[in-house]
Amino acid sequence: MKKPIVTLLLGAAVLTACGTTGQPAAKNTAAPAAKSTGTITWSPCTDLTTPDGKPATPGAGVECGRLPVPLDHAQPGGEKIDLALIRVKATGDRLGSLVFNFGGPGASGVDTMSLAATAFAKLGSRYDLVSFDPRGVERSSGVRCGGEIDKIISAGGDADTEKLTKEFAAACEKDSGKILPHVGTMNAAKDLDLLRAALGDRQLNYVGFSYGTHLGAVYATHFPKNVGRFVLDGAFDPTVTFEERAVIQATGFDQAFAAFAKDCVAQSCELGADPAAAEKAVETLLEGLKTKPLKVGDRELTYGLAQLAVITPLYAKQTWSMLEQGAAAAIKGNGTALLALADAYTGRRPDGTYSTMMTSLTAINCADNAERPTAAETAKVNERVKKIFPILSLDGSTGTCAHWPVKGDNAAKRIDATGSAPIVVIGGKGDPATPYQWATKLTDQLKTGVLVTYEGEGHGAYLSGNGCVMGLVDAYVLEGKLPAPAATCAA
Template sequence: MDGSPVAARKGVERFYAQVLSWGACQPYATDAKSKGLFEREGIQCARLQVPLDYEKPDIGTITVGLLRRPAAEQQRKVGSLVVNPGGPGGSGMTHVANMQPDNPVGKRFDIVGFDPRGVGASQPRVQCLTDAERDAQRLRPKGESANQTEQENKFFVERCAERSGLDLLRNVGTRDVVRDVDVLRAALGEKKLSYLGYSYGTRIGTLYAEMFPRNVRAMVLDGAVEANADKVAASARQAQGFEESFQRFAGWCAQRDCPIGKDTNTAEQKFRQMIEPLKKAPLPVGDRKLSHSDANTAIIQAMYTDRLWETAFKGLQELRQNRGTTLLQLADQYLGRAQDGTYSRIQDAFVAIRCVDEPPIKDRATLESNRRRLLELLGNDTVPTDETALGPCAFWPAPHTSEPHPPNVRGLPQVLVVSTTGDPATPYQSGVDLAQALGARLLTYNGNQHTAFLAGIGCVDGVGTNYLVDLRLPETDSVC
């Protein structure tokens, strides 16, 4: 696709010509979190109609949920900035609703968050496990046998097919999300797209840049997911990223009465020892329990930003006293569980999107080969035994619609990639590689967190805002 209006609109002209009807956001709420956020002042919501299947646009339509925070300085407005927070499966609507109204970009742009097809307020949405099934899954021991893991994966896929429908599952991938974004661009009245993507949102941005390079005005990609990543190497890089973040946390913790000790070299081992009893005896927390996997998930969540280190420290102190309240709250935050017991469905969408975005591995020989290679790359024995189990994508009832490949972005203007040195989830080198692949300018932030733009870091916000507003990039790659 060359990015021209004719190539983009063939057979789907009516979707490009639609007029959005903006109104109150409360009717778009799907869970406790969005219900609270969508009552805030100064936001508007709408639905974008798109084809369920772009190859057969006449067989049915679906809708994409939108939330807009109008520019504070309407007389000086540049246009609309489309935002995706990542995931896959994250809600752009709740992300924009939760943004500070006085953020520097919000003065000059209408900021528009969208829930990708199948996600959040978009209809229909991916649904696999019920809230009760998700709670029960968290309490089951993980990785005890490949057979057990495969049975759970089959159950999950069967529920996805039953509750979401095969038509949605076939068409929920990034390829089709990108087509939706181009329809959104036109519906917003923009000749060219201004886009901000975090984490998985960088994959959306990269594929958009490939499919519609001449439709791009400006693009900030923060926390890069590589388009052509070797899956084993990418897994190893991410595992190393979290391990390094944990080491930095352990060093910080060592300056206090740290439950995992004063020696950063043994901190991970002591943490494993602390949570080992939870495998056989999850810790009661009110009418719930903290499982071994929840404790692991809690610490992973805390590694996303050093602003959560204090919370993790408190959780470990509690665990030393046989209490699990704070760690359970951190795990809930990661898994999208609200206080009323409802889940955001981000975990369901995460799997569904990934299963149609990448070729599945369906044979155990490849799994075993990947496991051995992962052990070699990591240089330790922490790879779980269930790495030899077929994942949910091996049983997925729909074909994949994308293949990993180097992006071909001829005609793309120079864009901005932001990468953080201490980012565990999308390690720094991934940003370096993406910037090189796109011919982009690289902004390095020295910090301990996942993504950095519009997080109140003056240097990063200044560079990104100058670019988005005035299309002024630093003359060379730069560091904050």
């Protein structure tokens, strides 16, 4: 998923990161294609984990592998890093490979595919389902930042966020300085073409969710002739500035919160007798946590963690009940459920360690943007966010990218896939994280995009289980049948 950009204070979802304006459209300059080799050695998976950090048992047909890629693509013969891969072998007459990126940026494709493969069983009847940990993520030279990540995520409302973010950035440089200059979507797209070649596929067949739509769009821009059957679900517009992104996402989550409250009341809501009362109950709970965190065992449910706990279930209608139950319990003094939701968002494991989800997210976002908002600019945007959706605001915060040890650039902002095969872009009218307008804009930027509109709630449409969306996607990926122009799927 394309997470709201937290200012690191990672535990507080202020949408004030390092977005930037797009570059002027330029003539498409396709990168040279990697040669098709089919050279990956696959073997049984040995280190898969569940979302709570426990060992996971791979299912039938699941294999893992590694692909060496250049640390610096400008020096292809130089030092290499390994990309961690996973494959679920096709159960029927094989058409080729279908590569997935599940978003973030920073999500582990290896762990996600091991758990989600059954959701793509129809596609898996004809394709090997393949995913990977992108560079800078988990097993692929994942960005690690010492114990500072726990301080950042667990910080309360009175934290010195300027100090914390400086210390966090310094720890990332100390622990992961070698990889930091080489993460980012441009490098990931080049890795993706090396993966295509290593899989032995002439063209890349690809499904990207949320941030994965950005990676797919950048790939299509630089390797248009290598684009096979592409689906981009929960589309991201890379041209928005950090302020535009904050305001648009705040509006999206505000609408999702209102829809949650209305749905909650329609089903005998524990939080209030009408939608306004339900919303107020959650807001009052969070406000109280600013000065009095809630004890949960030897931990505390702080204001920042509770913000994440509220945001997390707003991504999908199927998880709205978790917000109702968790908030109702916290109001009564039990913050266990909300703390678990926050931990799921941040990748915290039961032993207190973290996946690289949040550190990788920061490194990739800072690499993909040249804009470095100052504390004053961040405060200005925070005031706008506060007026729209206060739950996403954080007073006194500053953007981590302002302190990041590596400069970002805007290369991944230019999207133009002229010359590629048609690319299916899906946008949801009720998507809080990647609002519908981004899907229309990405479709236009691609030049080869075909827009599908989903009128339902939630972040991403295919995994909502909507039969219309799934049918259109399956028909394209399996049969090459494009959706009709302006195709729309009801909720």
